[in-house]
Every structure is written in C-alpha cells, then in structure tokens.
Amino acid sequence: MPGLNARRIASLKLPGRYGDGQGLHLFVKSSGAKSWVLRTVIQGRRRDIGLGSYRIVSLSEARDKARDYIKIARMGGDPISELKGQRFTFQMAAEEVFAIQSKIWRNQKHKNNWIASLRKYAYPKLEKKLLKDITTSDILMVLTPIWVEKHETASRLKQRLSTIFDWAKGFNYYHKENPLHGITKALPRIKPKVRRMPSMNWKDLPTFYSALTKRNALTAISLQFCILTVARPIEVREARWSEIENNIWTIPGSRMKMGKTHRVPLTDEALKILEILRGMHQHFIFPNPSGQVQSEAAMMGLLRRMGFSNFTVHGFRSTFRVWASESARADREVSELCLAHAVGNYVEQAYARSELLERRRELLNQWTQFVLGKSRRVIKLVAR
Numbered sequence: 001m002p003g004l005n006a007r008r009i010a011s012l013k014l015p016g017r018y019g020d021g022q023g024l025h026l027f028v029k030s031s032g033a034k035s036w037v038l039r040t041v042i043q044g045r046r047r048d049i050g051l052g053s054y055r056i057v058s059l060s061e062a063r064d065k066a067r068d069y070i071k072i073a074r075m076g077g078d079p080i081s082e083l084k085g086q087r088f089t090f091q092m093a094a095e096e097v098f099a100i101q102s103k104i105w106r107n108q109k110h111k112n113n114w115i116a117s118l119r120k121y122a123y124p125k126l127e128k129k130l131l132k133d134i135t136t137s138d139i140l141m142v143l144t145p146i147w148v149e150k151h152e153t154a155s156r157l158k159q160r161l162s163t164i165f166d167w168a169k170g171f172n173y174y175h176k177e178n179p180l181h182g183i184t185k186a187l188p189r190i191k192p193k194v195r196r197m198p199s200m201n202w203k204d205l206p207t208f209y210s211a212l213t214k215r216n217a218l219t220a221i222s223l224q225f226c227i228l229t230v231a232r233p234i235e236v237r238e239a240r241w242s243e244i245e246n247n248i249w250t251i252p253g254s255r256m257k258m259g260k261t262h263r264v265p266l267t268d269e270a271l272k273i274l275e276i277l278r279g280m281h282q283h284f285i286f287p288n289p290s291g292q293v294q295s296e297a298a299m300m301g302l303l304r305r306m307g308f309s310n311f312t313v314h315g316f317r318s319t320f321r322v323w324a325s326e327s328a329r330a331d332r333e334v335s336e337l338c339l340a341h342a343v344g345n346y347v348e349q350a351y352a353r354s355e356l357l358e359r360r361r362e363l364l365n366q367w368t369q370f371v372l373g374k375s376r377r378v379i380k381l382v383a384r
Contacts, residue, residue, distance in 0.1 A: 004059060009034070024066040026054065036062040042073045049079060078172060088173050090126040090134060090164075094118050097164050106255060107234070109296070117157050121146060131168055136179040140186060151190045158183070199315030200308070202323035206373040211306065219298045221273060222286035226299070226313060228270045228368055230320045230338055232257065233313045237294040239285040241278075247271060262340045265361035267368040320367060328366055334359050 004020040012018060012034070017025040023039045036051035051057055051065050069079035098115045105111050122142050126134060139161060146154045161180055168174035200208060209227065212220055226236045235251055243250050249264040256262050266274070274285065281287045288294045299313045317339055324335035336342075338360050 006059060009054065009059065020059070020063070022066060022070065024051075024062060036065075038066045038069055040070055040073050040079075042078055043076065088131045088168075090129050090131050091123060093131050093164050093168055093173065094122070097167050100167075101163070113156075114160060117153060118160060121153075121157055122161065131174055134179060135176075136183055136186070139179050139183060143183070143187060147187050148190065198311050199318035199322075200311050202319050202327065202370075205316075205319055205323075205371060208306075208308070209371045210373060215302075217302070218277075218286060218288075219294070219302045221277065222294060223299050223302060223313065225270060225273050225286070227316050227371060228267060228273075229264050229364070230317050230367070231264060232317070232340075233296070233299060237286060237296070237298075240283050241281075241285060242283070244274060244285075256340060258340060258342060260340075263355060263357060265357055265364060267361075267365050269368050269372065323367065323370065324363065327370070328363065330363050330366075331359075334363055338363060 004018060004026060009018075009026060012026065012028050013032070015028050015030045017027055017037070019025050025037045025039060027035050027037045029035075034054035036054065036057055038049045038051055040047065040049070049069060051062050054062075057065070072079040094115075098118075102111045102114070105114075125141050126138060129138065142161070143154050143158060146157075158180060162178060165174055165178040165180060169178060205227075209224070212224055212227075222236055225231075225239075226233055229236070229249065231251070235255060238255055239249070239251075243252070244266075247266045249266055251262045251264065253259045253261045277285055281291060284291070284293060286294050288298070303309060303311055303313065321335060321339065324330040324338075325332070328335075334356055337356055
C-alpha cells in the first residue's frame with residue numbers, strides 16, 4: 001500500500017484504517033475525525049499507540065513520533081509508558097502511588113496522613129507540574145519551609161516524595177535520578193528528638209490496675225487485657241476469637257507492626273478475661289457497642305476519666321519494659337520479645353529462630369502477679 005500524503009489524507013472520507021508504512025495508520029472515524037495510530041510490537045505483544053489528532057499532529061510529525069516509538073520498542077522499552085510519562089503530572093503520580101500502596105496498609109490513620117501531607121505541603125507547588133520536569137530545586141521549595149519548624153512532618157514527607165519518584169523511575173515515567181537523593185545536604189541539619197510515649201511509673205501500676213478492675217465497661221476490660229499481655233493497643237482492639245487457641249493468642253503478621261506472626265502466652269488472669277467475654281461477639285473479642293472494632297480514642301478516654309490524661313495506653317508497654325529491667329531483672333531478649341520487638345542486628349535476627357515462648361510465659365506470669373498486687377515488690381501509689 002502506498003504511503004500517505006496531504007492530498008490523499010484530505011480526500012479520505014470512508015471510516016477505517018489507512019496505512020502509511022512501518023505500522024503507522026490514519027484512523028478515520030464515522031464522524032469524519034482523523035487520528036494517528038501506531039501499531040507495533042512492545043515487549044512481545046502487539047499494541048496500538050494513539051499519536052494524536054490529524055488536526056494537531058501533521059503527517060511528518062506522526063512519522064517522527066512513530067519512528068521514535070518503534071526505536072524504543074526495538075530496544076526493549078515501552079513507548080506507551082514513555083508517552084504517558086510525557087503528560088504525567090505530579091498529582092497523577094502521587095494519587096496512583098497512594099492507590100497502589102494503601103491496599104496493603106492496615107492503619108487508616110497512616111493512610112489518611114500519607115496523602116494528606118502531600119495535598120497540604122506538596123500539591124500547592126507541584127500539583128499540576130509535569131513529573132518529568134520536576135527537579136531537586138522544586139523539592140527543596142516544598143521541604144525547606146517546614147524542615148525546621150515541622151521536622152518530623154517534613155521527614156515523613158521526604159520519604160513519601162522519594163517513594164513516588166522511585167515508583168516513577170521503575171515505570172519509566174521519570175528518567176533522571178530521583179530528585180530526593182542527597183537532598184538533606186542542602187537542608188539544615190536537625191538533631192532528632194527522642195520521642196517517648198508518656199508512661200506510668202511501674203511502682204504505681206498495681207494501685208491503678210486495682211482501680212481499673214472496679215470498672216465493668218468493656219473498654220476497661222480491654223485495657224486490662226492490654227496491660228497483662230503488653231500488646232499494642234491496636235492489636236488488642238482488633239483481636240479475634242479465631243486467634244485464640246488454648247492458652248496462646250496468635251496475632252497474624254498482617255496485623256503486626258513488624259509484619260511477622262506473634263504468639264502471646266496468656267496468663268491465667270488473661271484467660272479469665274476471655275472467659276467473661278466469650279460469646280459476646282462472633283468475631284471480635286473487644287467490640288464496640290455497634291459490634292465493630294473499638295476506636296483508638298476509647299481507651300484514652302477511659303484514662304482521662306480516671307484522672308490519668310498525662311499517660312498513653314501505648315505507654316504501658318514502656319512501663320513493662322522498665323519493670324522488667326529494674327524489678328524483674330529479666331533478660332533483655334526475653335522482655336523485648338514479649339513486646340514483639342526485633343532483637344539484635346540483621347545478622348542476629350536472621351539466626352534467631354526461637355520465640356522463647358516458655359521464658360516469655362514465665363516473665364508475663366511474674367508481671368501479672370505484680371500488676372495484681374501479689375508481688376512483694378509492690379509499692380503503693382504516691383499521692384500527687
């Protein structure tokens with residue numbers, strides 16, 4: 001079939017494809033609209049690539065585009081990704097990365113914060129900017145205003161921006177080096193502050209726990225279980241009956257911060273709590289009144305009502321850790337495993353196969369006896 005020319009293109013009226021050679025076609029629609037389509041093989045698959053309307057893209061321009069895309073395809077690349085990258089804005093990339101990544105995130109608060117930080121701090125400067133045109137200086141314009149005053153927020157935003165550009169490079173939407181690489185050299189050096197969850201002194205815990213047991217609300221009972229098992233609040237709030245077998249609570253990796261299954265040996269006191277609640281709900285152990293997962297604010301609200309608004313629920317894990325060190329004189333490895341913390345460096349973790357389940361059971365039994373006020377080491381709560 002002979003190649004196309006301007007006169008022949010102008011005369012084409014019947015709908016269909018008209019070839020120019022090398023896979024380039026002019027597609028004439030029934031409405032009379034004409035557009036360019038390149039049919040070629042991309043990574044082993046026959047694909048069609050739209051090159052634009054004939055009113056905008058001339059014959060010579062279509063041939064040039066087709067030649068470039070065929071070259072990319074022959075070298076093993078993906079010209080469709082290349083084409084998409086030419087018109088990909090930062091917002092489009094951010095929203096696509098969020099849609100992909102958020103599918104595996106369990107924490108709704110993390111999901112909300114991830115995209116909210118981009119919309120608040122990055123979008124005002126980058127939203128409509130083409131991804132391919134963004135440079136390190138553009139990223140500095142986003143981070144610099146908040147790097148000192150809101151350093152933690154800025155650090156997290158930096159990680160999220162880096163993830164977006166790593167993804168873009170992987171899909172061939174961004175061809176330069178990730179603009180976040182080495183960017184901290186251009187920003188003020190900030191000495192990180194160590195954040196500690198406000199926690200109760202372990203010597204005060206037995207008196208607090210005694211007061212807690214006098215409350216019959218489900219929130220109070222779930223907090224008791226949280227303290228006895230030293231589990232994270234979210235792990236307790238989402239606890240399911242299917243995870244309980246005999247005297248072991250097996251939390252699946254999908255619900256754990258470290259992504260690994262964690263087995264919790266349950267003391268007699270923890271098992272008593274479960275017996276009280278058995279049959280209340282088909283799935284959740286500590287449901288809210290509507291039968292759903294208890295809210296994050298429920299236990300914190302209970303602490304405030306008891307006059308302990310200066311502590312966090314998560315802080316009881318720190319209370320346990322200090323008690324284990326100062327009072328029980330427990331091995332660090334055992335107490336850290338009770339908290340589902342990784343112990344040692346990567347090499348040590350690779351060789352650490354034992355859960356030390358029975359040693360953890362012994363330590364949690366000691367902890368329970370202390371919490372219940374049955375240990376000789378109990379010290380009464382000092383009035384404040």
